[in-house]
Structures are given as structure tokens and as C-alpha cells.
Amino acid sequence: MLALRDFSEDDMETLMNTTVAILGAGGLGSPALRLLTAIGFGRIRIVDRDIVELSNIQRQTVFNTQDIGKPKAEAAADNLELMNPEVQFDPICVSIDDENAVDVLKQVDIIVDGLDSFKARRAVNKASLTLKIPYVFAGAVEYYANLTTFIPGKTGCLQCVMGDAQDNPENTCANVGVSPTLLSFAASVEVNEALKLALNRGPDLANRLMTIDTSNLSFDFFDIGKAADCLVCSQPQMKQEKKENELxxxxxxxxxxxxxxxxxxxxxxxxxxxxxxxxxxxxxxxxxxxxxxxxxxxxxxxxxxxxxxxxxxxxxxxxxxxxxxxxxxx
Ligand SMILES: [Zn+2]
The missing domain is CATH 3.30.310.10 (TATA-Binding Protein)
Incomplete structure (x- = not known):
């Protein structure tokens, strides 16, 4: 990084003091994690609820066959530590939801999306607004990805863009595939946004939606904004209701x-x-x-x-x- 024009030792120092949370150590999370680790962000919180399976390894490139059966967050942290021992890893093996999202994202500077459900993303969106943390959103399926960066107070939020989109139970896990090269493109864009945010240089995808289609290698950009009637980001965020005893x-x-x-x-x-x-x-x-x-x-x-x-x-x-x-x- 230091050989790059416009990248100084002070910038490196800034990155070393930046905490990024990567939500989901799966198809998108894996290439994003490799980049964040190699670049040398100071602290990386890895949040994932699942364990490693053989079928993951083809696209979830932070794992190897020895990791089968281990919690993904732990296995990713162990493997990435070998890649860059300077980075502090903070693996958290939870399923992110409305009850724990604020807890999980406390003391984080930037949120990077590697999730596969709208339900979890809605919880992250609310926590991002509550804690005022920028949220780099990405969703990828088959050959097609959407990306944008939400900055509380400056852009719209996930709800403004996605409305009441619901998870389609048919479109989970193994049912619909996703191209490994698409995941690599999308993760690179996410990490590029995280870099710009960390260095205070203004991310390129604030108020813009980027789409990637690797079936014909097209990259498109659309202006987006805040929805005037959005009930999530138009109101001051309430404290998250804690239902502490609920599993x-x-x-x-x-x-x-x-x-x-x-x-x-x-x-x-x-x-x-x-x-x-x-x-x-x-x-x-x-x-x-x-x-x-x-x-x-x-x-x-x-x-x-x-x-x-x-x-x-x-x-x-x-x-x-x-x-x-x-x-x-x-
Ligand atoms: Zn909104």
C-alpha cells in the first residue's frame, strides 16, 4: 500500500487504528477478509453463526479442509492470523439479529456486509443508524451483485432502498448458486469503500447503487437517495428493545x-x-x-x-x- 501514490505512512497508521466488522464469513466475507487482512486494518471483528462444511470451500476461500466442523468465525480468525499476525481478530459466533446487533457492532468503525438474509441486514441497518456507523452493503446471487454504502445522516438507509423486500425461502444456501468470481469483484468493491471511509476520503458508493453482472461483465451505477417516508432512518433511532431472556x-x-x-x-x-x-x-x-x-x-x-x-x-x-x-x- 505504501508504494501507492496518495497513500502515506499516516494513512497506514489510520488503518491500523480502524476496526472493521465483517458480517458473515461466507462467499462475500471470505475474499473481503483476505483483502482487509492483507491491507492491514488494525482490528477485524468476524461475525458468523455457522460451521465450516466441505461444500463451502470452493468459494469461501479463507477455509481449508482441516477447518471442517469448526465455527467459521474462529476458523477464519485462525487462518488469517497466519497471513498477517499484526491484525487483531475478534471472532464472534452469533446469529446477528435485532436483539444483539448493537452489542455486536459496538466500537466498530465500519460495517462490511457478507450476509445472506434481509432479516439480518435489517437488524444491521438499525444498529448502524443507532451507533452512527457507516454500512457497506453488498448482496450477491448467481452472476449479479448490488452494492451501496449507507452513511447515517448523509445517505438513505437499507430500508429506503430495499423497502419491504423479504427473504425468499427458496433462495437460500445451496438452492441458488453464486459465482466465485462475482464474489471476488463485489468483495473488492466493498473493501475499496471501507478504505475510503477509513481514510475519510468519501466513499464512491454513498447515494449510488452499483450493480455488477458477470454474465456479460457489466458494471452500472444508479443515483439513489433517502426515501422521504422511510420510517427507519427518518425517525431518531430508539434504543434497541432488549428481550434479554429470549433465545x-x-x-x-x-x-x-x-x-x-x-x-x-x-x-x-x-x-x-x-x-x-x-x-x-x-x-x-x-x-x-x-x-x-x-x-x-x-x-x-x-x-x-x-x-x-x-x-x-x-x-x-x-x-x-x-x-x-x-x-x-x-
Ligand atoms: Zn431509510
């Missing part, structure tokens, strides 16, 4: 359940392991535990208090295990 249970692409408590916990994993050891086989890993219950059920326990439960066939069964392993959330 959020999500079925994942990996046919497992993610269970997140209503707030980010700081579990003492050693104490949890000691408690469970009498009854179950417990594997202690670097920043998480794996609890094997019989031959069928495998539970990954993360320090933020969320669990990935594989091998149960209902949300109720997964929730029951949460209460057994984490106990009451206070």
Missing part, C-alpha cells in the same frame, strides 16, 4: 441449529467443560468447546454463549441442550 434459534445450512442468547455472554469455557465432563466427552479447542453426546449429537459451545447443535431433529431438542450446557443466561 434465538435458527436452522442453518449445515442442517444444524444455532442457538443465541438474547445478549452476548462471556462464558468461562473451562468451567463449562469441567461441569460437563462427568457426563459427556468434551473436546477443548482454542476458543470453543465441542461436546459429544452419544454418537449422534455434537454441540459446539462458543464463549459468546451461543451453541451450534448438530444431530438433533427439532429446535426444542436443541434448546433443551442450551439450557443444560449454558444454564440460565445470567
Amino acid at each position: 434465538s434459534v435458527t436452522r442453518l445450512c449445515s442442517q444444524s441449529y444455532n442457538i443465541s442468547p438474547g445478549k452476548i455472554l462471556k462464558l468461562d469455557l473451562e468451567a463449562v467443560a469441567n461441569n460437563l465432563e462427568a457426563s459427556y466427552d468434551v473436546e477443548r479447542r482454542k476458543r470453543f468447546l465441542i461436546v459429544n453426546i452419544g454418537h449422534e449429537i455434537r454441540v459446539t459451545v462458543m464463549p459468546a454463549g451461543n451453541l451450534i447443535v448438530k444431530g438433533v431433529n427439532s429446535a426444542e431438542a436443541a434448546t433443551k441442550l442450551f439450557h443444560e450446557i449454558v444454564g440460565d443466561e445470567d
Whole structure:
């Protein structure tokens, strides 16, 4: 970077003091993470709720076959640390939602989108407005990507642009593919926006929507703005309602359940392991535990208090295990 015209040592210093949150360490998140790490942003918070599977590796390039079964946020942090040990990684294995988004994004300077659902993005949009953090949005499917940068107070927000667009349950995970080269283009644009934001040079996609279509290699730009009637960014943001005791249970692409408590916990994993050891086989890993219950059920326990439960066939069964392993959330 330092060899580039217009990039000074002071700029490098600024990047080293910048915290970027990347939401989703999947198809978009992987190439974005590699770039952010190589460039040398000081701190990278990696937020992802899933575990690595063999089918991910073709496009989720921060992982390798040894990572299968590990939480994606943890595996990405471990691999990227080898690439640039100067960067501080902060992996958080949660499913981002209305209840935890503000907690997850506290002390972050820039949000970079690698998500795959509008539900999660709406939560991020509100948290970005509440915390006044710029949000680099990207969505990619098949050969087509949309990108824009939302800056609270200066541009419209996700709701202004997307209205009430809903997730199509048919368009999840493996059902609709996405081109790895498209993901690389889109992630490069996102990181370029993050660089401009960090260096205070004015991002290129504020009030503009960029579309990329790699089926014919076209790049288009459209002026967009704030919707006068947007109920999300026209009103002062309310404090997020905390429903601290509510668990959020999500079925994942990996046919497992993610269970997140209503707030980010700081579990003492050693104490949890000691408690469970009498009854179950417990594997202690670097920043998480794996609890094997019989031959069928495998539970990954993360320090933020969320669990990935594989091998149960209902949300109720997964929730029951949460209460057994984490106990009451206070
Ligand atoms: Zn809005």
C-alpha cells in the first residue's frame, strides 16, 4: 500500500487504528477478509453463526479442509492470523439479529456486509443508524451483485432502498448458486469503500447503487437517495428493545441449529467443560468447546454463549441442550 501514490505512512497508521466488522464469513466475507487482512486494518471483528462444511470451500476461500466442523468465525480468525499476525481478530459466533446487533457492532468503525438474509441486514441497518456507523452493503446471487454504502445522516438507509423486500425461502444456501468470481469483484468493491471511509476520503458508493453482472461483465451505477417516508432512518433511532431472556434459534445450512442468547455472554469455557465432563466427552479447542453426546449429537459451545447443535431433529431438542450446557443466561 505504501508504494501507492496518495497513500502515506499516516494513512497506514489510520488503518491500523480502524476496526472493521465483517458480517458473515461466507462467499462475500471470505475474499473481503483476505483483502482487509492483507491491507492491514488494525482490528477485524468476524461475525458468523455457522460451521465450516466441505461444500463451502470452493468459494469461501479463507477455509481449508482441516477447518471442517469448526465455527467459521474462529476458523477464519485462525487462518488469517497466519497471513498477517499484526491484525487483531475478534471472532464472534452469533446469529446477528435485532436483539444483539448493537452489542455486536459496538466500537466498530465500519460495517462490511457478507450476509445472506434481509432479516439480518435489517437488524444491521438499525444498529448502524443507532451507533452512527457507516454500512457497506453488498448482496450477491448467481452472476449479479448490488452494492451501496449507507452513511447515517448523509445517505438513505437499507430500508429506503430495499423497502419491504423479504427473504425468499427458496433462495437460500445451496438452492441458488453464486459465482466465485462475482464474489471476488463485489468483495473488492466493498473493501475499496471501507478504505475510503477509513481514510475519510468519501466513499464512491454513498447515494449510488452499483450493480455488477458477470454474465456479460457489466458494471452500472444508479443515483439513489433517502426515501422521504422511510420510517427507519427518518425517525431518531430508539434504543434497541432488549428481550434479554429470549433465545434465538435458527436452522442453518449445515442442517444444524444455532442457538443465541438474547445478549452476548462471556462464558468461562473451562468451567463449562469441567461441569460437563462427568457426563459427556468434551473436546477443548482454542476458543470453543465441542461436546459429544452419544454418537449422534455434537454441540459446539462458543464463549459468546451461543451453541451450534448438530444431530438433533427439532429446535426444542436443541434448546433443551442450551439450557443444560449454558444454564440460565445470567
Ligand atoms: Zn431509510
